[in-house]
Structures are given as C-alpha cells and as structure tokens.
Amino acid sequence: VINLRSIKPLDRATIIESVRRTHRVISVEEGWPQHGVGAEIAALVQEEAFDELDGPVCRITGAEVPMPYATDLEKAALPSVENIVRVVRRELNK
Structure with a gap:
C-alpha cells in the first residue's frame, strides 16, 4: 500500500x-475515473x-456523476470499504 495523498511530486520510483x-496495481480515489491520480x-x-x-x-473511483x-x-x-474489499479480493484471486 502506497499512500500518495501527500507525495508531490509523484514518487514514480516507489x-x-x-x-x-x-x-x-489497484488504485483507490474519490475523484472521477478520468483525469485523476489513478489515471x-x-x-x-x-x-x-x-x-x-x-x-x-x-x-476504484467515485461514480461518474456530479x-x-x-x-x-x-x-x-464514493468508493466504500465494502466495494474496495470486494474488488481487491476479486483481483487477487485471479
């Protein structure tokens, strides 16, 4: 887990x-899918x-709605804990 909230500039090497x-890679953010840190x-x-x-x-992002x-x-x-856990489990069990 890398918390990028306070890392500027983006720590590309990490x-x-x-x-x-x-x-x-699984990224989680509250923003919209486009143009965010996950992108x-x-x-x-x-x-x-x-x-x-x-x-x-x-x-994993916020919904594409205002x-x-x-x-x-x-x-x-917004992404919920339940949704994050579900997606992480799904991705790791592939």
Whole structure:
C-alpha cells in the first residue's frame, strides 16, 4: 500500500518498484475515473513497467456523476470499504 495523498511530486520510483514486487496495481480515489491520480498511475505503469503486470491496472473511483450534497447520495457516489474489499479480493484471486 502506497499512500500518495501527500507525495508531490509523484514518487514514480516507489510506484514502479511496487509493481515489480507485486505485479499488480489497484488504485483507490474519490475523484472521477478520468483525469485523476489513478489515471496518471495507470499511464506511468503502462509506460515504464507494463511487462511486470500480471493483469490490467484496476482503478476504484467515485461514480461518474456530479457530486451530490445529500449524505446518502454522497455515500453511494464514493468508493466504500465494502466495494474496495470486494474488488481487491476479486483481483487477487485471479
């Protein structure tokens, strides 16, 4: 697990080393699927460590909808712990 929240500039070497060690990438972010840090990580890995991957880069993101103000709708639009665990288990059991 690499927490990129406070790493600027993006620690490319750490990401690539992790891919070489684990052969997988799963990114999680609250933002939309396009133009986020997960997309940048996917591009980096594709450019510099594609042959190290055992499968495609998996991105868990917020829903492709305008961010709602209602609490219940906001919870539905953001990645949940349950969804993250489900996707990670699915990806690791391939």
